Amino acid sequence: MVRDLLEDALPLIWIEGELSNVARPASGHIYFTLKDSGAQVRCAMFRPKSGWLKFKPADGMHVLVRARVGLYEPRGEFQLVAEHMEPAGEGALQREFEQLKMRLDAEGLFAPERKRALPRYARRIGVITSATGAAIRDVLSVFERRWPLADVEVLPVPVQGREAPPAIVTMLRKASASGRYDVLLLTRGGGSLEDLWAFNDEQVARAIHASAVPVVSAVGHEVDFSIADFVADLRAPTPSAAAELLVPDAHTSAQHLRQLHQRLSTLQQRQLQALGQRTDHLLARLQAQRPQARLARDRERLLNLRRRLAGVLREQSQYRQARLERLQARLLARHPRHQLPLLARRLAEQDLRLRRAIAQILDRRQVDLRHAARALHAVSPLATLERGYAIVFDADGHVLRSAQDVAPGTPLRARLADGELPLVVSTAPVSAPAVAKKKKTPKA
Known part of the structure; x- marks a missing residue:
């Protein structure tokens, strides 16, 4: 129970001291005492961690140990169970190195851009x-x-x-x-x-x-x-x-210089050749700019222009002559002597076509008129009068539509199919049934 309390309550610790009583039995474990000027403590380092050491522990060696606190129950003694061990001097210097490195890196002393x-x-x-x-x-x-x-x-x-x-x-x-x-x-x-x-x-x-x-x-x-x-x-x-x-490297630099010298010589030769060609070109241009050469060129140009002008004038004259001939032919083709017979024939044809069209139109109109007359006669009042009916008018010429509209002694006119009859109402009007039973002859 005490061992469990110690191991749970105390974390891993770092401790520095001198080795003594170092023992390494056949089991591979290492048992030793870690001491300084004022105290000492028993320690043990068990396999396989004891096999990971990069040095051989010996009495008198100053070491740095990372360990946990434990209890050796058979003897009732406290002890340290080592997890890691290293020589104290090198380990301390390494930690100091890492700490300084981290601090200077944080300040930017290692930055690549600087x-x-x-x-x-x-x-x-x-x-x-x-x-x-x-x-x-x-x-x-x-x-x-x-x-x-x-x-x-x-x-x-x-x-x-x-x-x-x-x-x-x-x-x-x-x-x-x-x-x-x-x-x-x-x-x-x-x-x-x-x-x-x-x-x-x-x-x-x-x-x-x-x-x-x-x-x-x-x-x-x-x-x-x-x-x-x-x-x-x-x-x-x-x-x-x-x-x-x-x-x-001097040898490499000398070789590079020789290459540069060769390139420079080649470049100079090319530039000299280019300058020579340019000089020849400028000389040719200068020769071409002499007054005699310019006069010769202008004279030759003038001759060329004259030949071109003569050619253009000939082409224009030929073109206009051909166009005049075409216009004359068209004008001759349109002369009245040639147009009158053609126009007379066309006029006769048009007159014939017009007469035929008028006759056809008149025939169609006469047929339409007869049909319209028959239809109009069928609904005409005159056709009704021919069947024995009459139309009665009052003195003002209005059609009389009711017997109740007249009084005895009123003059009237009766329209028949073949003429009109003057009438005078002698008696009072009777009802329509009475008239239907007995028809009264009007008095002349």
Whole structure:
């Protein structure tokens, strides 16, 4: 229960101390005591994590351990169960390296957009390194082999130890402020993390960032990285590689110059040929602009124009003569002597056609008139009168429509089919049935 409480209540911890009583039995576990000047604690590291160690733990070694708190129940002793172990010095330096790297990266010292391009042909190069190290010999050898024209100055500084960072910072500032150098090379040979630590100093990084001229960093071997590599305008994997990046190859440059010289010669020859052709063309134009040549050209042009004018006049005369002949033929064809017989025939034909059309129209109109007369006669009052009926008018000539409209003694007129009869009403009108039974003869 106590073990469960300890393991649940306390998280993983980091602890640093000196190894003692290191034991590694056949089981593969590691048992040891971690101590410092004031205390000690028993520790255990079980398989398989003990097999992942990159070093062999030994008494007296200073280590950094990540562990959880536990209880060894058979003895009732507290102990630490190690999950990870590393040499204390290297681990601390690595953590410090990562922290500084993250902080400077956040400030923008590693930003790609602030890195400057190196000069293609550097005339004067300052090499900041140890004057007695192997790195400077490699760098000078490459410079001498590739580009002897470069003026290389060695700016000696210590590259290891406590005095190295301030010396490097001072030299960077002096070289930047002098204005003598086109580019600076900060370099040293390989070594451990502690040996290269001067190039992981924050002040060195800020001096590189503040440099007025481009800085190339070549620290250690290809697998080594330092803060100076990230801040510099260019990182080279080795000092020799940095020298090759800073200067061109003399043999390649000479070959390139020969190619350029050949191209320049070819271009000059082509330009001379083009200028010669242009001169000949201008001379020909100048010869063509002489007064004698211009008069000859104008005379020839005048003759051509005269020939063209004569040809145009002939063509116009022929065209107009042909047109006049065509018009005369058309006019002759339309002469009255030729038109009168044709018009007489056409007039006779039109007269015949007109008479026939009039006769046909009259026949149709007579037939229509007879039909209309028969239809009109069928509804005419005269036809009704022929059947024995009469129309009675009053003295004013109005048709009498009712017997009740007249009084005795009223004069009337009766219209018959063959004439009219004057009438006088002698008695009062009778009703229609009485008249239907007995018809009274009107009195003359």
